[in-house]
Amino acid sequence: MSSTDYISHHLKNLSTPQYDGGFWTLNIDTLVIGWILAGLIAFVSYKVGKNLDPDNPGPLQNALEGILEFVETQVKEMFDGYNPLIGPLALTVFVWIFLMNAMDLIPVDLLPLLAGFVGIEYLKVVPTTDLATTFGLSLSVFALIIFYNIKIKGGFGYFKLFLFHPFQANNTIAKIILMPFNILMTTIEELAKPISMSLRLFGNMFAGELIFLLIALLPWWIQFLPxxxxxxxxxxxxxxxxxxxxxxxxxxLSVAHQTADEH
Structure with a gap:
């Protein structure tokens, strides 16, 4: 196949055919690989947790404890207050995204070639090069942001942020005049959170995968160095x-846990 066909083939997901790329299309390879990696995290965590040895920890326990302490430090430095969900959430996000990203280090032709032996024509092995994955992750975080904003500030307190933030005034007439601008700016600010999170992750991983594909187009005896x-x-x-x-x-989530006055 030509270079264009080769790249297009490797960038195409194994998808449900009946929706032909529409909104309800399921990228099967993204889902299965993501689930396998999530299951791997759960299995390893269970096995290490079940066999903890504080006196003589093994290499895997040491590695996981190091990751746990690293994430815990970030949470303590950045998160004001206390919420038992934040630490496990941050740890899960970091490890799961790292593993999905790390699929990009597998030679680009290896898994698609193996899949071809069992009749699978397309296989895209890096879940984070799929916008559905990155938006799914960011929208899940965004749902928690809205939930905790309402829980901490109250429904009316959260709504007030849209009315009186970011432009503030000292008299009633000025506040009323600024309300439409505040609603617009705060809405954009809130929507930018999941969009920027998802597009940043997708863009970097997609570009990295594309560079690996371009290197794979070089003669085999040149590929190793680059x-x-x-x-x-x-x-x-x-x-x-x-x-x-x-x-x-x-x-x-730290901002979401602030009261309306603190925000």
């Missing part, structure tokens, strides 16, 4: 993107 260099650099990218998504999750 491929190896990019893979080493990409380890930093996949870690950084998981870290940024986790930090934004903590920061936005």
């Amino acid at each position: 491929g190896g260099i990019w893979a080493i650099f990409h380890i930093l990218i996949i870690t950084l993107q998981a870290y940024i998504f986790m930090l934004l999750t903590i920061a936005y």
Whole structure:
């Protein structure tokens, strides 16, 4: 196949055919790989938790404890107050996104080739290069942001943010005049949270995958050097993107836990 056909083939998801790319199309490869990685996290966490040895920890326990302490430090530094959900949520977001991103380090032709042996024509193995994944993650966080805004500030207190933020005034007439502008600006500010989170993660991972595909088009005896260099650099990218998504999750939920006066 041509270079264009090769790239297009690797960027196409294994999807349900009946909706032909419409809204209700399910990207089966994204779902299955995401579920497998989530199951891996749950299984490893269960096994390590069941066999904890504080006196003689193994390498895996040490690694998980290091990740846990790292995430706990970020939560303590950024989250004001206390909510038992925030720590586990931040840990899950960081580890799950990191693992989904890390699928990009598998040679681009390996899994699609193996899938072809069992009759699977398309297989896109990096879930975070699918907008459905990144938007699903960010919208889940956004739902928690709205929930805690209403829970902490009250329904009317949260609504007041749209009326009197970000432009403030000292007299009633000026407040009324500024309300439409405040509603517009605050709505944009709120909607920008899930959009920016999802597009940042998607854009970086999609670009990284595309570079791997371009390297794969080179003759095999040239691929190793640029491929190896990019893979080493990409380890930093996949870690950084998981870290940024986790930090934004903590920061936005911290703001959501502020009272109307604090906000």
